[in-house]
Amino acid sequence: MTLVPISPYVVGECGICGRTFGFNARVVVTVQALGHVTPVCKACLELANERRAVHHLPLLKIPPGAYEPDPS
Numbered sequence: 001m002t003l004v005p006i007s008p009y010v011v012g013e014c015g016i017c018g019r020t021f022g023f024n025a026r027v028v029v030t031v032q033a034l035g036h037v038t039p040v041c042k043a044c045l046e047l048a049n050e051r052r053a054v055h056h057l058p059l060l061k062i063p064p065g066a067y068e069p070d071p072s
């Protein structure tokens with residue numbers, strides 16, 4: 001039997017806007033809502049950062065490769 005590595009690149013729904021998007025499950029930013037941990041899409045992170053910048057809050061980091069297909 002040969003074991004095939006499972007790609008961390010998956011498709012799911014954003015925990016904030018509900019949009020379906022692809023992400024790397026190893027590095028994507030997540031939120032906890034109603035007892036579930038859900039991924040957050042890049043558009044929501046960027047929107048959050050725009051609002052944080054207005055209020056001079058530290059910006060959220062967008063992990064490199066979080067929204068790109070796994071090259072392996």
Ligand SMILES: [Zn+2]
Nearest residue numbers: 014017041044
């Ligand atoms: Zn979103």
